[in-house]
Amino acid sequence: MTVVPRTSALSHANASGTGCADRPVIVEHGQREVFCGLTSIIWLHRKIQDAFFLVVGSRTCAHLIQSAAGVMIFAEPRFATAIIDERDLAGLADVNEELDRVVAQLLSRRPDIRMLFLVGSCPSEVIKLDLPRAAQRLSRTHAPAVKILSYSGSGIETTFTQGEDACLTALVNELPQETDAAIPSLLVVGSLAEVVEDQLNRLFASLGTFDVAFLPPRKAEALPAVGPNTRFLLAQPFLTDTARALTERGGRHLPASFPLGARGTTDWLHAAAQAFDVPDAHFRDVTRAGEERAKRALEPHRFRLAGKSVFFFPDSQLEIPLARFLSEELGMVPLEVGSPYLNRRIMAAEIDRLPASVQLSEGQDVDRQLDRCKAAKPDLVVCGLGLANPLEAQGLTTKWSIELLFAPTQGYDQAGDLAALFSRPFERRARLEVPGCN
Numbered sequence: 001m002t003v004v005p006r007t008s009a010l011s012h013a014n015a016s017g018t019g020c021a022d023r024p025v026i027v028e029h030g031q032r033e034v035f036c037g038l039t040s041i042i043w044l045h046r047k048i049q050d051a052f053f054l055v056v057g058s059r060t061c062a063h064l065i066q067s068a069a070g071v072m073i074f075a076e077p078r079f080a081t082a083i084i085d086e087r088d089l090a091g092l093a094d095v096n097e098e099l100d101r102v103v104a105q106l107l108s109r110r111p112d113i114r115m116l117f118l119v120g121s122c123p124s125e126v127i128k129l130d131l132p133r134a135a136q137r138l139s140r141t142h143a144p145a146v147k148i149l150s151y152s153g154s155g156i157e158t159t160f161t162q163g164e165d166a167c168l169t170a171l172v173n174e175l176p177q178e179t180d181a182a183i184p185s186l187l188v189v190g191s192l193a194e195v196v197e198d199q200l201n202r203l204f205a206s207l208g209t210f211d212v213a214f215l216p217p218r219k220a221e222a223l224p225a226v227g228p229n230t231r232f233l234l235a236q237p238f239l240t241d242t243a244r245a246l247t248e249r250g251g252r253h254l255p256a257s258f259p260l261g262a263r264g265t266t267d268w269l270h271a272a273a274q275a276f277d278v279p280d281a282h283f284r285d286v287t288r289a290g291e292e293r294a295k296r297a298l299e300p301h302r303f304r305l306a307g308k309s310v311f312f313f314p315d316s317q318l319e320i321p322l323a324r325f326l327s328e329e330l331g332m333v334p335l336e337v338g339s340p341y342l343n344r345r346i347m348a349a350e351i352d353r354l355p356a357s358v359q360l361s362e363g364q365d366v367d368r369q370l371d372r373c374k375a376a377k378p379d380l381v382v383c384g385l386g387l388a389n390p391l392e393a394q395g396l397t398t399k400w401s402i403e404l405l406f407a408p409t410q411g412y413d414q415a416g417d418l419a420a421l422f423s424r425p426f427e428r429r430a431r432l433e434v435p436g437c438n
């Protein structure tokens, strides 16, 4: 473990917080407890409605996907696993032929598929396969009806939200280039529930006349154009590679906090408003009602949560924006906030608003972090599924971090639901502690 003082140029310390540059960060490279990038297929497949995710992996990968999906039985599923087993080790040529056969069979059975993602995994027999080349070969065979892309969801390379980052990076390479006559437009980047996307779209429409598009789109053929007139806002904090790819295509990142809670949503929208010269008075008129509604929805949760301490294990990269939301909008006290990977540029607006007392950590050495957690005795621990049950057994109250990805949480109208996700573990524990009430 090393404790590294940071020297970022992006420091904007405020009265209550300490800027990026001044914060010591615990950096760890030990054993970690987090799902692999395949898990993100569970929310991505709902988002791009004519896409299919074909995991090229082992039986373990198939089990993970099936369990993460809650063993859902679909009439027309939009993900599956092509299992590469040991007999396939005999020859890579055979594996490629087998993959071509499986893809042809899938596409003939499912003519509704317009985009197929080949998703790599970590078994050694899959690592030997050149999936990007396989995707190119298969694209030539199945064009123009189906676009075939590849990315890795391997547990060696990705934590679970990085699966979305890898998927969207692959998509950025497919986006059409803006025409010369393009006017400045806004691209909102990161998977959002459709209800959230619709609400945000209405707010953007009320703010001004600029064009707004979302990545990923709902349909494969609706890929937005990108270029020097594109301003992009990240709706999710774990999209480092996607942001880099968009910047390389000429897009300009609008630094902002994330749309969690009343203030988070207002600040996020304000970054877009400023980029498109929306007058402040008009911005306030458009956002006032939503912000007030969100504040009212937070009030009962603030009453329950204020003053309670919270400890975040690194899992989704949502930890820092969530800690900001919990401290700034609900009065909770974050102790340690861990993130699997800390992108200081993307997180600058959030880190600056955390209380100075917060200990940040990056990466993980799970045993050391468990020791720190037990010593800190937090009122609430936010962690992955694998740690939650043992910690509950030791008397700690926990929240599964993966739920924060599956539930719609962004925007004004979800602020109360987001706060409820943190209130509920306390209500559950209180019920369990009343004799006869479990």
Ligand code: SF4
Binding pocket: 036, 037, 038, 057, 058, 060, 061, 062, 064, 120, 121, 122, 123, 153, 154, 155, 156
């Ligand atoms: S990709 Fe690797 S870590 Fe993920 S389920 Fe498959 S074998 Fe396990």
